Structures are given as structure tokens and as C-alpha cells.
């Protein structure tokens with residue numbers, strides 16, 4: 001089964017375009033876990049249990065684990081997600097990008113060590129930095145294209161005078177990912193929910209690629225505008241929310257509150273399909 005097939009199946013089964021982001025920050029945990037980096041697994045596993053039937057994907061952000069020397073807890077969490085939600089693909093958010101020989105190690109880490117179904121990558125170093133990930137049959141790779149942060153403008157909105165039609169850099173990335181770089185149909189693109197007009201532009205340039213769209217919830221992106229701009233039958237959108245779900249309550253009811261917020265966001269996204 002390809003990564004795209006997995007996404008389509010999870011979208012159907014859970015009736016969802018919502019990706020639950022796993023960005024565990026111990027200082028924001030509920031009182032009985034608060035400040036304890038040894039409880040990262042416990043916290044995340046409870047969030048997974050509460051949202052397993054509501055998500056098109058889970059997206060653990062590797063820095064939140066590595067910063068606390070909690071890679072072992074991430075490995076356990078990957079196994080837990082496989083066990084309780086085998087239908088939900090896992091995107092390891094690592095935003096890697098390096099020369100080919102080093103990229104081979106990063107790919108091994110994402111797909112062999114952690115067993116992720118897809119990974120996020122920076123395309124800045126070019127195609128040879130992306131290629132090692134494409135050797136893993138059935139796995140996916142999302143290239144940063146038009147990111148959700150204001151500083152995304154600094155490079156992504158620069159015009160490329162040397163390329164036909166003088167596109168903006170992010171438009172060029174979208175064209176490459178839809179076309180010559182997408183050797184086996186494994187690529188997708190990351191576009192911020194904070195920029196719906198750019199989502200629409202990326203969708204026009206990359207009509208068949210899955211789009212990972214972070215920025216609803218804590219970053220204030222417009223969920224309805226996101227769906228209207230990016231959703232097309234057959235080309236999934238994976239709309240990520242992390243903090244708004246994880247920290248919906250700081251009390252002992254954090255699991256129920258996370259579920260309520262995930263359900264609310266899932267339903268809002270589904271309704272916007274019209």
C-alpha cells in the first residue's frame with residue numbers, strides 16, 4: 001500500500017482531514033504529569049487513545065522528544081500508535097534536508113528506526129537531498145513549500161528571474177514536486193493554513209499531491225478557507241492542529257478536552273467541503 005493509499009483509506013474510515021500533532025511540552029502537561037519529561041510517552045499515548053478514530057494522520061514533532069532525550073519514548077509511542085490506530089498513517093515531522101549520504105541516514109532514522117509512513121523535508125538543498133527518501137517504497141515525503149510562519153516570506157516569496165515565467169520560489173517548489181521530482185508518486189507539499197490564497201495557488205500547480213496544512217488552532221489559520229482552497233476529491237489534505245488539541249485543558253480531563261477539540265475541528269473541516 002502506498003502512503004497516498006493509506007491517507008485515502010484513513011480519510012474514509014475516520015471521515016477526517018484532521019492531523020493530530022504530537023508536540024509534547026512537559027511544562028504544559030496537566031498537574032499530575034506537569035514538568036516530568038519521563039511522562040512524554042504517557043501524555044502522548046493518552047492523546048492518541050482519545051483521537052484514534054478522528055484523525056487522518058498523527059504527526060509527532062521529533063524536536064519535542066529529542067530536546068528531552070526522549071527518543072526512546074518516541075519509539076514506544078510509534079509502537080502504541082500502530083497498535084491502537086493501525087489505520088492512521090504517521091508523519092514524522094523532522095524537516096530534514098542534507099547532502100545525499102547524510103540524507104540516507106536521516107531516511108533510515110525516519111523509516112527504519114521509527115517506522116514512520118512519511119517525513120517532512122526541507123527542499124532547500126535540492127533533489128539529491130530528497131532522493132534517498134524516495135528509495136523507501138510506499139513511504140511519503142512532504143516538502144516545505146509555503147510555510148505557516150511570517151518569515152516564510154523571506155525566501156519562499158522571492159521571484160526566480162532565471163526560471164520560465166519567473167515564478168515565486170514556493171511556486172517553483174510546487175511545480176517540481178508535482179512534476180520531475182515526483183519519481184514514484186511519493187511527494188506531498190507543506191502549505192500553511194495561515195495563507196489560504198497560497199494554498200489555492202499550490203493546489204492549482206500541484207493538483208494531485210497530498211497537502212500537509214499546519215496552522216489551524218494555535219496559529220489562528222482559517223479552517224474553512226483552508227478546505228475551500230485546498231480540498232479536491234482524490235487529493236487529500238492533512239490539516240494539522242497540535243497545541244489547541246494537546247492543551248485544550250490543563251486539568252485531569254485533558255483527554256476528554258482533547259477529544260472534544262479534535263471532534264470540533266474534524267467536523268468543521270468536513271462541513272467546509274460543502
Ligand SMILES: O=C(O)c1cc(=O)[nH]c(=O)n1[C@@H]1O[C@H](COP(=O)(O)O)[C@@H](O)[C@H]1O
Pocket residue numbers: 021023061093095120146147148149190191192214215216217218219240241242243244
Ligand atoms: O511541517 C510542519 O508540520 C509545519 C510546517 C509549517 O509551515 N508550520 C508549522 O507550524 N509546522 C508544524 O506544525 C505544528 C503546528 O503546531 P500548532 O501551531 O501547535 O498547531 C508544529 O509541529 C510545527 O512545527
